[in-house]
Amino acid sequence: MARRRRSSAAESLKRRNDGYESLCQVVQQDSDRRLITIFVIFFIVIPAVSIAVYKVKFADRVIQTESSIRQKGIVKTDINFQEILTEHSKASENSTRHYDYPVLAYITPWNSKGYDMAKIFNSKFTHLSPVWYDLKSQGSGLVLEGRHNADKGWIQELRSRGNALILPRVVLEAIPGEMLNKKKLREKAISLIVTECKEMEYNGIVLESWSRWAAYGVLHDPDLRKMALKFVKQLGDALHSTSSPRNNQQHMQFMYVVGPPRSEKLQITLAPMLLSSG
Known part of the structure; x- marks a missing residue:
C-alpha cells in the first residue's frame, strides 16, 4: 500500500x-x-x-x-x-522654395538690380537685409545715419508679395573704446536702434561690428572684449523683448555677423564666451 x-x-x-x-x-x-x-x-x-x-x-x-x-x-x-x-x-x-532652412540676402544700394531681384524672388528668402544704416560717433554722443536710404514703397511691395522679414544692416562705426566703456553710450546705441526699428516697422536688424572691433584691437583686449560681448547680448535682449510693430505676437529678431577668427588662440578664447552670451 x-x-x-x-x-x-x-x-x-x-x-x-x-x-x-x-x-x-x-x-x-x-x-x-x-x-x-x-x-x-x-x-x-x-x-x-x-x-x-x-x-x-x-x-x-x-x-x-x-x-x-x-x-x-x-x-x-x-x-x-x-x-x-x-x-x-x-x-x-x-520662385518656389524647396527647403525649409532660413535664407538671408543682403540688398546693397550700389546694385540697383538687387532691389528688383528681392521682389521677384521674395518667396525664396526668409530674411532680407538692405544695407542702409551706420551707427557713428558724433562729438560726445552717437548718431544713427541711413534713414534717407530706406525705401518704404519697396518694403511695402515686398510684404505684399511674400513673408520675408526685413532686417536692415547696421554697421557699428562708433569709436569702440568710447562706446563700450561708457554705459550711457551703450544704452544710447541700443535705444537708437530699437526706436528706429519701431518707427520704420522693421522686423529687427543685422549688426556688423566684428571686423571693426578686430581692427581696433577690441577682440584681443580682455576688458574691451567682455564689454563688447555684453553690449551685443544687451542689444539682442532689447530687440527680443520688443514686439514687432506689425505683429504683436512676434518679437523683433537680431542677427550678429561674426567673421572668421584671425588666430587659433583667439578662436579658442572667444568660442565659449560667445556661446555663453548667446
Missing part, C-alpha cells in the same frame, strides 16, 4: 514538473516572439516608413529641381568665361 502511495506521489510530482517545463517553454516562446516583433518594428518597419515619407515629401522635389537645372545646361564642367559673362545676370523663373 505504501509503495502505491509513493508511486502515485512520484507520478504526480513528475506531471507537475512536466507542466512547469511546458509553461516555461510557452513563456519563452512568447518572449522570443515579442523580441522578434520589436526588432522588426524598430529596425525594419520604422526605417521603411521614414524612407517612404521622405520620398513623398522631399525626394520628388529635389529630383525635379536637379533634372530641370541639368536639362537647361546650367550645371556642367566645361564652362568658359564668356558663358559666365553671358549668363550671370539671368535667373530661373521658378
Whole structure:
C-alpha cells in the first residue's frame, strides 16, 4: 500500500514538473516572439516608413529641381568665361522654395538690380537685409545715419508679395573704446536702434561690428572684449523683448555677423564666451 502511495506521489510530482517545463517553454516562446516583433518594428518597419515619407515629401522635389537645372545646361564642367559673362545676370523663373532652412540676402544700394531681384524672388528668402544704416560717433554722443536710404514703397511691395522679414544692416562705426566703456553710450546705441526699428516697422536688424572691433584691437583686449560681448547680448535682449510693430505676437529678431577668427588662440578664447552670451 505504501509503495502505491509513493508511486502515485512520484507520478504526480513528475506531471507537475512536466507542466512547469511546458509553461516555461510557452513563456519563452512568447518572449522570443515579442523580441522578434520589436526588432522588426524598430529596425525594419520604422526605417521603411521614414524612407517612404521622405520620398513623398522631399525626394520628388529635389529630383525635379536637379533634372530641370541639368536639362537647361546650367550645371556642367566645361564652362568658359564668356558663358559666365553671358549668363550671370539671368535667373530661373521658378520662385518656389524647396527647403525649409532660413535664407538671408543682403540688398546693397550700389546694385540697383538687387532691389528688383528681392521682389521677384521674395518667396525664396526668409530674411532680407538692405544695407542702409551706420551707427557713428558724433562729438560726445552717437548718431544713427541711413534713414534717407530706406525705401518704404519697396518694403511695402515686398510684404505684399511674400513673408520675408526685413532686417536692415547696421554697421557699428562708433569709436569702440568710447562706446563700450561708457554705459550711457551703450544704452544710447541700443535705444537708437530699437526706436528706429519701431518707427520704420522693421522686423529687427543685422549688426556688423566684428571686423571693426578686430581692427581696433577690441577682440584681443580682455576688458574691451567682455564689454563688447555684453553690449551685443544687451542689444539682442532689447530687440527680443520688443514686439514687432506689425505683429504683436512676434518679437523683433537680431542677427550678429561674426567673421572668421584671425588666430587659433583667439578662436579658442572667444568660442565659449560667445556661446555663453548667446
